[in-house]
Amino acid sequence: MTPHKEDYLKVIMELGGDKQLVNNKQIGQALSVSAASVTEMSVKLLKDGLISHIPYQGVQITEKGQLIANKLIRKHRLWEVFLSEKLDFNWDEVHEEAELLEHVSSDRLIDRLDAYLGFPKYDPHGGVIPDKEGRIEVYESKPLIELEAGSRFIIREVDDDQEFLAYLLNKDVKLSVPYLLTNVEPYEGPYTFEAQNHQSYQISFKAASKIYVQ
Structure with a gap:
C-alpha cells in the first residue's frame, strides 16, 4: 500500500465515506489535487476492492478500505498526542508534523508509542483513536449550533483545521470543560457561552458549526 493510496483512503473516511457517498470534488478539495488525479486514483482503489463507486454520484469506502484508513488515522492521531503532550506543540501545530510521521511508522513502533502514551483514547x-485492529469507538455528539440558550455542554471534538484551531486557541476555548450557552443571536449571529469561573466566550456561527458537544 503506497502512502498516496493511504492518503486517499484516509480522506474518503474523514469525509464520511464510510456512511455516505463522497464525490470527486470533495476529495480533490481535501487533497488539493485535480479531478483527473482523483479519477485515476479511484480506478486503482476500486480495482483493489477498497472503495465502491456509483457513476455520477461518488464513492464509498469498503470494509477492507476502512481497516487500512483507520490504521493510518491511528498512527496520525497517536503522533498528534505525542507532539502535543510530550513536545508541547499547540493543537494547531500537530497536524502537518503527524502527516509526515504517519507514513514512516511501523505497526510495531506505533504499538510502542501507544503504550508509552498510556493508551490514549482521543x-x-x-478525535477518537482507532485501536490496533482498526476498530473505532462510536460516541454521541452534536454540533454546538443545535443547542439552545441555557444548555450546558462540554466540547467533545473540534474540526482538525489549522486556521480554525488557531482561532479557538486565541479565544482559549478548550475541550472537556463545562460551559453554559448563555445567548444565541438570531440569523446566524454569534454564540456566547461561559465557563464555571464565569469567563465569557463569543464565537461565530461558522465556528459553532465546527464544534461538537455533549
Whole structure:
C-alpha cells in the first residue's frame, strides 16, 4: 500500500465515506489535487476492492478500505498526542508534523508509542483513536449550533483545521470543560457561552458549526 493510496483512503473516511457517498470534488478539495488525479486514483482503489463507486454520484469506502484508513488515522492521531503532550506543540501545530510521521511508522513502533502514551483514547482535537485492529469507538455528539440558550455542554471534538484551531486557541476555548450557552443571536449571529469561573466566550456561527458537544 503506497502512502498516496493511504492518503486517499484516509480522506474518503474523514469525509464520511464510510456512511455516505463522497464525490470527486470533495476529495480533490481535501487533497488539493485535480479531478483527473482523483479519477485515476479511484480506478486503482476500486480495482483493489477498497472503495465502491456509483457513476455520477461518488464513492464509498469498503470494509477492507476502512481497516487500512483507520490504521493510518491511528498512527496520525497517536503522533498528534505525542507532539502535543510530550513536545508541547499547540493543537494547531500537530497536524502537518503527524502527516509526515504517519507514513514512516511501523505497526510495531506505533504499538510502542501507544503504550508509552498510556493508551490514549482521543487526539488533541477530540478525535477518537482507532485501536490496533482498526476498530473505532462510536460516541454521541452534536454540533454546538443545535443547542439552545441555557444548555450546558462540554466540547467533545473540534474540526482538525489549522486556521480554525488557531482561532479557538486565541479565544482559549478548550475541550472537556463545562460551559453554559448563555445567548444565541438570531440569523446566524454569534454564540456566547461561559465557563464555571464565569469567563465569557463569543464565537461565530461558522465556528459553532465546527464544534461538537455533549
